Amino acid sequence: MGGETERTAAASKNEEKQAQVDIRKGILGFTESAVMKCAVELGIADALENSGGPMSLFELSSSLGCSPPALYRIMRFLVHRGIFSQKSTSQGSTGYVQTPISRLLVRHGENSMAGLVLFLSSPMLLALWQCLSARVLACETSAFEAAHGKGIFQYTATDPAFSKLMDDAMACGARVTVPAIIDGCPEVFEGLGSLVDIGGGNGTTLSIVVKACPWIHGINFDLPHVVSVAPKNDGVEHVGGDMFDSIPNADAAYLMRILHDWGDEECIHILRKCRDAIPRDKGKVIILEAVIEEKETDQLKDLGLMMDMVMMAYTGKGKERTLKEWAYLLNEAGFSRHSVKHIQAVESVIEAYI
Ligand SMILES: C[S@@+](CC[C@H](N)C(=O)[O-])C[C@H]1O[C@@H](n2cnc3c(N)ncnc32)[C@H](O)[C@@H]1O
Known part of the structure; x- marks a missing residue:
């Protein structure tokens, strides 16, 4: 009996010790993204990529x-x-080398995430986390509005440098997610003569789609200040406007990481505008978003929940949604059926039909 009590006491002491370690790790969690930003700014990955072998300190x-x-x-x-690794050189010393993670930090590398690191760690966005509790207490405004006086998309119209930082960051995500759709479920784009990308930013998504599917005419639709500085791309037409007013007509409407920026009412409004823009018989809406409870691995679910916190801070009523919540929005917007396809990305593909 005495031995049992001692074991219980020892176990709870160990738990307490572990809790001390875990809470400190949680508190200091910001150091990883801060030091990653430092690595991007210094160009560490770029130097190693160009060196052709391990580099000494x-x-x-x-x-x-x-x-x-x-x-x-x-x-x-x-x-x-x-994030980086070390390797012995032929001279018997050790040098730093790249890993699959650090290769993603090369500024202009294939699938580079450097733009996303710089955007999410920008002073403008880091300031939001100071306002998160105020956001939770008063659900009306976003932390972005509390910190900067206006919503994120109104703000980008007034600050071209921040707008470009956001477009570049979004393009990083597009370079990963769009090839994942083309590889995992190419049928999504089959039979489409035209595709309108709503909130398509600088047009990276459509430039990848039309390269893989040259029969598609791409319409990159975004706010006028975004498309006015978007680079020209063959097969992609840039159109400026407001998705809450009207959306250019096309065989399919594509919404990638758009609806998670908005509350249910706004999403239903946007989806109804999409419904008006596509043909009744063969038209569809393609949505690329996280589906919170549907992910097969804990890691993806963890990322989805992190993104949900980001949405809480950046946007007023935006959030990541469960399958049930997606079904509700699509039903309310007048879509009769939808299907969900999982790809090698945090997001899944939801195809909705009238
Ligand atoms: C989170 S970004 C997503 C960009 C892109 N779809 C992607 O995933 O890479 C949201 C985009 O929606 C655009 N946007 C916001 N409000 C809009 C509106 N009312 N009409 C059209 N586009 C809008 C923004 O300018 C921005 O490019």
Whole structure:
């Protein structure tokens, strides 16, 4: 009996110790994204990518023009977290090398996530987290409005540099998600003569789609200040406007990471506008969004829940939704049926038909 009590006491002491470690890790969780931003700003991944082999601390620091002792500590942290790695050289010393994660931090690399790192860690967006509790207490405004006096999409119209940071960050996501649809369920784009991407940003999504499916005429639809600076792309027409007013006609309407920015009422309004823009018989709406309870792996569910917190901070009533919540929006907007396809991405493909 005495032994049992001792074991219980020891177990609860261990739990307490673990709780101390876990809470400190949670509190210091911001260090990982802050140091990743530092790595992007210094161009660490770019230097290693261009070096053609492992780089010693002194080679790396002289290539970046920074202090070896400070860089040593930055690299120790990032290697420990698996973002960079170390490898022995033929001379018997060790040097830093890339990992699959650090390759995504190369500024202009294929599938680069550097733009997303810089956007999410920008002072404008980091300020929002100071207003999250105020947002929870008074559900009316977003943390973005509380911090900066207007909603995020009104703000981008007044700050071209921030608008470009957002467009570049969104393009990073598009370069991962769109190929995942083309690889995982290419039938989504089959039979379409035209496709309107609503809130398509700088047109990265459609430039990938029309390259893979050259029979599609792409219409990149976004706010006038966004499309006026979007680069020209063959097969993609840029159209400026407001999705709450009207949406250009096309065989299918594509909404990627748009509806999660808005509350249910606004989503139903947007979806009804999409319904008006597509043919009654063969038209469809293609939605690319996280489906919270449907993900097969915990890791994806974890990412979906993180994104939900981001939506809470950035937008007024935006949120990540469950399958039941998506079904509700589509029913209310007048769609008779829909299907969900999972792809190698945080988002799933929801196809809705009139
Ligand atoms: C979160 S971004 C998503 C960009 C892109 N779909 C992607 O996933 O990469 C939201 C986009 O919606 C656009 N947007 C916001 N309000 C809009 C409106 N009323 N009409 C048209 N586009 C709008 C923004 O300018 C921005 O480009």
